[in-house]
Structure formats: structure tokens, C-alpha cells
Amino acid sequence: MSAQHDAQHSPSFIGKYIFSQDHKIIGIQFLFVSLAFMVLGGFLAMIVRWQLGFPDKEIPLANVLPTSWNPADPAQYNAVFTMHASIMIFLVIIPILTGAFGNFLIPLMIGARDMAFPKLNMLSFWVGFSGGAVIASSFFVEGGTAATGWTAYPPLSADPQYTGVALGQTLWIVGVLLVGTASIMGAVNYITTIVNMRAPGMHFFRMPLSVWALFITAILQLMATPVLASALGMLLFDRTLGTHFFNPAGGGQVLLWQHLFWFYSHPAVYIMILPSMGFVSDIMSTFARKPIFGYKAMVFSLMGIAGLGFIVWGHHMFQSGMNPTLGTTFMISTMVIAVPSAIKTFNWLGTLWGGAIRFTPAMLHALAFVSTFIIGGLSGIFMASTPVDMFIHDTYFIVAHLHYVLFGGSLFGVFAAINFWYPKMFGRMLNPTVNLVHAVLSFIFFNLTFFPMHILGMGGHMRRIYDPTLYDFLKPMQPMNEFISVNAFILGGVQILFAANFICSLFWGKKAERNPWHANSLEWAAPSPPPHGNWGEKVPTVYRGPFEYSLPGMTEDYMPQDLPGAGAPTPGRTVMTPARS
Amino acid sequence: MHLLPEGVSTYSGRIDLMFYVILAVTGVAFVVTETVLFYFAWRYRHREGVRAHYTHGNSRIEVIWTIVPAVMLVFLGLASRKVWDEIKGHVPPTDQEIVVLASQFDWEVRYKGADGQFETADDVVVHNEMHVPVNAPVKIRLRSKDVIHSFFVPAFRLKQDAVPGLTIDIWVQPTKTGEYEIACAELCGFGHGTMRGVLTVMEPEAYRKWLSEQEAGVVPAEAPAA
Ligand code: HEM
Ligand SMILES: [Cu+2]
Ligand SMILES: [Cu+2]
Numbered sequence: 001m002s003a004q005h006d007a008q009h010s011p012s013f014i015g016k017y018i019f020s021q022d023h024k025i026i027g028i029q030f031l032f033v034s035l036a037f038m039v040l041g042g043f044l045a046m047i048v049r050w051q052l053g054f055p056d057k058e059i060p061l062a063n064v065l066p067t068s069w070n071p072a073d074p075a076q077y078n079a080v081f082t083m084h085a086s087i088m089i090f091l092v093i094i095p096i097l098t099g100a101f102g103n104f105l106i107p108l109m110i111g112a113r114d115m116a117f118p119k120l121n122m123l124s125f126w127v128g129f130s131g132g133a134v135i136a137s138s139f140f141v142e143g144g145t146a147a148t149g150w151t152a153y154p155p156l157s158a159d160p161q162y163t164g165v166a167l168g169q170t171l172w173i174v175g176v177l178l179v180g181t182a183s184i185m186g187a188v189n190y191i192t193t194i195v196n197m198r199a200p201g202m203h204f205f206r207m208p209l210s211v212w213a214l215f216i217t218a219i220l221q222l223m224a225t226p227v228l229a230s231a232l233g234m235l236l237f238d239r240t241l242g243t244h245f246f247n248p249a250g251g252g253q254v255l256l257w258q259h260l261f262w263f264y265s266h267p268a269v270y271i272m273i274l275p276s277m278g279f280v281s282d283i284m285s286t287f288a289r290k291p292i293f294g295y296k297a298m299v300f301s302l303m304g305i306a307g308l309g310f311i312v313w314g315h316h317m318f319q320s321g322m323n324p325t326l327g328t329t330f331m332i333s334t335m336v337i338a339v340p341s342a343i344k345t346f347n348w349l350g351t352l353w354g355g356a357i358r359f360t361p362a363m364l365h366a367l368a369f370v371s372t373f374i375i376g377g378l379s380g381i382f383m384a385s386t387p388v389d390m391f392i393h394d395t396y397f398i399v400a401h402l403h404y405v406l407f408g409g410s411l412f413g414v415f416a417a418i419n420f421w422y423p424k425m426f427g428r429m430l431n432p433t434v435n436l437v438h439a440v441l442s443f444i445f446f447n448l449t450f451f452p453m454h455i456l457g458m459g460g461h462m463r464r465i466y467d468p469t470l471y472d473f474l475k476p477m478q479p480m481n482e483f484i485s486v487n488a489f490i491l492g493g494v495q496i497l498f499a500a501n502f503i504c505s506l507f508w509g510k511k512a513e514r515n516p517w518h519a520n521s522l523e524w525a526a527p528s529p530p531p532h533g534n535w536g537e538k539v540p541t542v543y544r545g546p547f548e549y550s551l552p553g554m555t556e557d558y559m560p561q562d563l564p565g566a567g568a569p570t571p572g573r574t575v576m577t578p579a580r581s
Numbered sequence: 582m583h584l585l586p587e588g589v590s591t592y593s594g595r596i597d598l599m600f601y602v603i604l605a606v607t608g609v610a611f612v613v614t615e616t617v618l619f620y621f622a623w624r625y626r627h628r629e630g631v632r633a634h635y636t637h638g639n640s641r642i643e644v645i646w647t648i649v650p651a652v653m654l655v656f657l658g659l660a661s662r663k664v665w666d667e668i669k670g671h672v673p674p675t676d677q678e679i680v681v682l683a684s685q686f687d688w689e690v691r692y693k694g695a696d697g698q699f700e701t702a703d704d705v706v707v708h709n710e711m712h713v714p715v716n717a718p719v720k721i722r723l724r725s726k727d728v729i730h731s732f733f734v735p736a737f738r739l740k741q742d743a744v745p746g747l748t749i750d751i752w753v754q755p756t757k758t759g760e761y762e763i764a765c766a767e768l769c770g771f772g773h774g775t776m777r778g779v780l781t782v783m784e785p786e787a788y789r790k791w792l793s794e795q796e797a798g799v800v801p802a803e804a805p806a807a
Contacts, residue, residue: 074771074772074773074774074775075771077771077774078768078770078771078773147771148768149768153728153729153767153768154728155727155728155729155745156728156729156768156769156770162685162727162728162770163770163771164771248745248746248747249745249746252746253746254729254744254745254746254747255744255747288625288633289627289632289633290633290634290635290636291635291636291637292637293636293637293638293639294637294638294639294643295637295638297638297643319731319740319741319742320742320744321741321742321744321747321749324665324669324670327665327669328662328665328666331658331661331662331665332655332658332662335654335655335657335658336651336654336655338650338654339647339650339651339654342646342647342650343643343646343647345614346614346643346646347638347643348618349614349617349618349621350638350639350642352618352621352622352625353621353625353634354625354633354634354636355621355625355633355634356625356626356627356628356631356632356633357622357625357626357627358627359626367618367622370618371615371618371619374610374611374614374615374618375611378607378610378611379607381603381606381607381654381657382600382603382604382607384658385599385600385603385657385658385661386661386662386664386665386669387592387595387596387599387661387664387665387668388596388599388600388603388661390596390668390738390739390740391585391596391600391735391738391740393740393766394731394733394740394766394767395766455584458584458585459585459586459735460586460733460735460764462733462764462765462766462774464768464773464774465764465773465774466774467774467775470774470775470777471762471764471777472762473586473735473736473761473762547637549633549635550632550633550634550635551635552635557632557633
């Protein structure tokens, strides 16, 4: 373990909170920065929805907003939705899941004192932060920010003449490259830490599912992100050095980008959901007061999703001009990848069965996660079918699907995780009433906002257009667009509850105990918040898996992993692996 | 019940059927899983003195709920493959050929003209409109001049990206006369949302009449650019 670490105590403010090497502080840094970007990304979403719901009404606040945000100008509309998606994906969901929770949870949950490489960890945050700053700076340069969608298909993205955006797009590429680099650094750290630094007795199959999910996510990041990085490098060279990787006139291949991009970005959608699946599993088990149903099936389905995730990227390219026979291959692999998703869903239901469920805000978000993930997973099947996708590709059906998995899935998972681990992070409790209201309203208005988008998509409503009323066949759908927009504004407004609670509780929240939820995993054995080095004198020893809730014959309905002695060695199907020396 | 707009090509019915089959399968899965979820959440809410049932799982039931979705999904995959092959496996032989060249933000639609040859001075070229005869297969050669566009005719259920550097052949056989809209479905720049065209499906005589009027009106200046 990192003994050298304990030596350098009482660092200055800068050393402690700015250039910190403590995994918990770095996690919280990632959390704060990502949440700040979420506000910006959410704001851009409101602008998008205003334009789509009320294309002929000027946006309120038009005179205080920067002119480059006026969506009624079609060029700006493209920029606004491009940055909405880019921010949400690259600067909110990925860093919050892996950067914030990966950092905060991994060492605490496996009983380590810190990450394997604390300096690399610090570097990862600052490289990621610079990436965010570079992307944000693109709003202020001449020509405005990137306007080619988060997918940045060349030639549109490869040559400024097609969009009129010169520097902005280049900054976007550089920023995403930096964020990707940060991701790779983080992944190396997480993998090394999990493999090498588990506390005595913490066998692989005694790890909480959050750790498993973060572990497998890190492997995905390590394998997929370099491919994105090389593709971005090529795009950057096309823009700045005059190479022709993606320019057919110079012998380049337009579709090459899509293959490379989706080779990364399909695994990336799993990078964006697997950690949430892990959090939700642990949270559901805790609040159902039951062992997770089918622990090993949960682990193997995570692995299955991750493995298959590398052979399905072509499902984003069915109509791209790729050989249609290849489309069939990708369709079959995509159908197969829905199976482990189904297994996970059934195991969550199995976990609820026979439980003694506590409806905390974290649990409500976890339930909302399962409920929306079901819809997102099922809508994926429509798009996986090549002929059906010919109709719904690039329509609002896709927008509905991706928000069901990313907002209803990943983000509700994040909300669950924040509600659950906030006491450990900050040593204070969130106000439960406010967050119960927030959870219920978010779930309702989320569905009212995004479910109707399936229907728009079935009507053929294209995505990424700034004024649906220009098409006769879309005009009848305009009332639905207005309905969606109004609900989206309410959904956005509801988030103020959460933000206010988050901020106020930092100062005035009730002091948290060590283990407020009576949970089993190791992080609850550390003080709230845990001190530098996490464990005081001695790291904990692990005696069992994390899911021993409601064990018959015990008075308490939980049994922490580090509680020595009595109580069943994990019975049932939890397999023991030989102890590590 | 019609969730999808009216389809007017020979394959739109097949695609819609596939859609409804998937809707039925996923609809059942949706109702069952969501009902169980909400029912369990309510039924097993915490009550004083009631302890949760201690179990780590059940192999038999887990095997069942792995196999059932797997079988359903493979079935949906195979059924989809059949429809896909019918649409993409071949282009039916036809002498109705149209070249569509997409560019920012325009659909250039080109007919052979009187000499029955493309890329000659008498080609008929129109913009953002397309005329095709009903009940005959039409082959469309899709190209792009600059960035990626996507040729989308919702009423035909037809969508295909137009990719610079590639020529992609697609086909459709319209089944009903009328006017339908063409849209661009791939983000192609600031005018993407305005890249609209009108497609007119005509009776064969009306179509021939329209074409010969166009041929008569062709001015050499409209000849192909290099
Ligand atoms: C049952 C599992 C899933 C299946 C079968 C599935 C299938 C698909 C397919 C076929 C597409 C491409 C559709 C098209 O563009 O025409 C797609 C798009 C997408 N999926 Fe999924 N998906 C699944 C789960 C997920 C998950 C878990 C996430 C993220 C957490 C996700 C995120 C996305 C995103 C972001 C897009 C749109 C990308 C874009 O065009 O901008 N999907 N999905
Ligand atoms: Cu994908
Ligand atoms: Cu276009």
C-alpha cells in the first residue's frame, strides 16, 4: 500500500484541494466540475427545446444570451445541440461516472488507502479539466463553436468551408482528445488499483458490483479510447495539416471515420451505463435489504456486454453506405447484446422480490433507472432490426432511445449514487424530503418529455433539424413538439431542487454517521468523510461478500464485509476463490 | 391502429410489419417487466417486523430468463434479415434510372433525356423535385458533391446516406400516386433542416408527358458540369 503517502501530512490548501493526490478529493473535483458542466449542458438543452417547440417565437432572454446561442439562426442551432451532446457525454456523464465515482469509490470499496498512482490520478483530473476548458473556450472564438454534431462526421467536420466554423471545431477536437487522454490515465489507475490493492480477504468475487462495473468500464476505456484518439488525430491533421484521411478527393475514405468513431463510441455508450448499473445493483440490494439476485450472473453479464460491445459498432451505420451484408452481421450481434441487458433487468426484479424495501431517494432513482432502462433497451431492438432502422434511423426515435438510456439510465444512476454516497463524501446528509420530491418529479417529467419522442420518430420526424414546421408531413406533429418542450422546461426546473439541496446540505446538512444506510460494503467502515489514507492504523480485513442482508438467525439485518467471526460464510452460489497472499 | 404514416412503396408494408412484430414482442416484455417492477416495489415495501427473504438467486429461473429472450431476439434477427435481403440484396432490373446528386443544400435530380444516356447534353436536370412513375421499379444512383447527406422519403420508408466518393444504388417501387416529401436525414451543415424536396408519383402517361416536356425544355446550358 502507499505508505509513502501517509508521510506527507498536513499539506497546504493548494496541495490539499487543488493539486490533491487524494483519490477522494480528486473524485470530488471531478464531481463539482461535471455538475457545473451539467448546468451548462442542461441550459443548452432548454434552448434546443425552445426552438423546436416554438420555432417562430423569439427565445426569452434573447438579449442577454450571447448571439452565438440564438437557435433561430440555423447555423447556431447546430452549434447549440452539438455542444449540448458533447458536453453531456464527454464532460458530464463519463467524468462523473468514472472520474468522480470511480475515484471516490474504488479505493474505499476494496479497502485500499488510495489509487495505485496518485500523481497520475491528479494529472488525469487536470488534463480532463483542461480538455473541458478548451471545449468551453470554443464558444468564444470567431466563427463560433463546433456545429457538426457530437459525432463530427467528415467531410463536414474536416473542412471549415462546409460549416464556416474554423477554430471552434479544431478546439472541440483538441478538447475531446484531452478528455480522452484523461480517461485513459484514469483507466490505467483503476485497473491497477483493483488488481493489486484489494484489502486482505477481498477476493474478486467479493467485490461490490459497483467495483466490478467500474473495473470493466476501465478496461473498455483503455481499449476503446485510443481508437477515438487516433481518429481525432487524423481529423485534426485533415483540418490543419492538409492530410486527406477522410477526403475522397485526396484518396481518403469518408466511412473510415464512422468505423473508428463507432468502434469507440459504441463501447463508450457502455462506459456511460455500466457504472450506473453497478451503483444501482448495490443500492437496490441495500434498500431491499436482500442479497443481489444472481451476483455472478450480474458480473458475467457485465463482461458479456463489454465483450460484445466491441462487435456491434456497425449498427450505427446500417444506412451509411456500408455493405448491407455487413449490416446483417452487426444486426445479429446487436440482438445478442440485448440478452445480457435482459439478464440484468431480471436480476434486479429478482432482488426486489421478497425484499423489505426502503423508499429512500437513492432507491427511487434506482427503481427509476430500471424502469427507464427497460424502455431504452427495448427501443434498441427496433433500431437493431436493419429494415426497421432504415425508417427510424436519424429520427426522434433515436433521440428517445438515447435519452432513455443516458438520461433515464446513466443520469438517474448518477442521482442514485449521489444520494447514496453524499454522506460519505461530505459527512453530511442531504434533505431526504426534497430529494424524494425531486426523484418523483424527475421520473414523471422525464417520461412526459421523452416518451412522446418515440411517436415523433415513428412519424418520420428527423433529428437535428431546427424547424419542423418547414415540412408538411411534420406540421401535424407540432403540438406534440410543444408538449415535449413544456415538459422539458419543467424537468429542467425540477433539477433546481436537487442543486439547492446539494449545495445547502454541504453547509447545513445533518451530520452523517459512519454507516447511515446500514450497508455492508467497506466504504461504510471508514469515517464520514474518510480521512487521508482512509483507514487509520490498519486496513480492514474482508470476511464475506457485500450482499449479506437479512441473514436468517441474526438480529441485525446486515453484516458488514469487515465484521470478523460469526455468521454464515457466504452461502448459496457465491463461489470462494483462494485467498490472496 | 396506425402508428406509422401511410407507406407507398412495395417494401414499406414489409418494414411496417416487421416494426409491428417487434412492437408486439417488446410490448409484451415492456408490460410484463414494468408491471412486475412496480408490483414488487409496492408489494415488498418495508413493513414493521417483516424481514426480507434471504436468497442469492436461483439457477433454474436464471437459465430460463436467459434463454427466452435469446430465442426471441434471434428470431427477430432472422426475420429482419429476410426483409433486409429483399430490399438490399438486389436492385430489380429496370430502365427507370435516376441520378440524385446531393450537395449543400440541394437535391439535383437527373434523368437520361432523349438519348437514353446520362452525362450528355440532353440530360433532364431538376432541383429539389423528383418525378417517378407508379408501379414500376425505379433505380436511384445516389451521390454527394460535398458532405454526407441522407436521402429520406418517409412515405417509402426509404433512407440512404449519400456519401462523397461513393455511388450507392437504391431502388423503390411506388404503389400510389401523389406528392410526398424528400428530406435530408444526415446533418449536413446550417441548411440541413431546409433540404427539402418534393417527390411526385405519377401515372405512367402523366410521367412520360412530364418527362418529354422537360426534354423539350432542356437548354444546353443545363448540361452536366464537368
Ligand atoms: C439493449 C441494448 C441496446 C441496443 C440493442 C441498442 C441499439 C442501438 C442501435 C441499433 C442504435 C443505432 C440506431 C441508429 O442510429 O439508427 C443505437 C443508438 C444509440 N444508442 Fe443504443 N442500444 C442499446 C443500449 C444502449 C445503451 C445502454 C446506451 C447508453 C447508455 C445506448 C446509447 C445509444 C446512443 C447514444 C445512440 C445514438 C448515437 C447517435 O447517433 O448519436 N444504447 N442503439
Ligand atoms: Cu451502439
Ligand atoms: Cu443534406
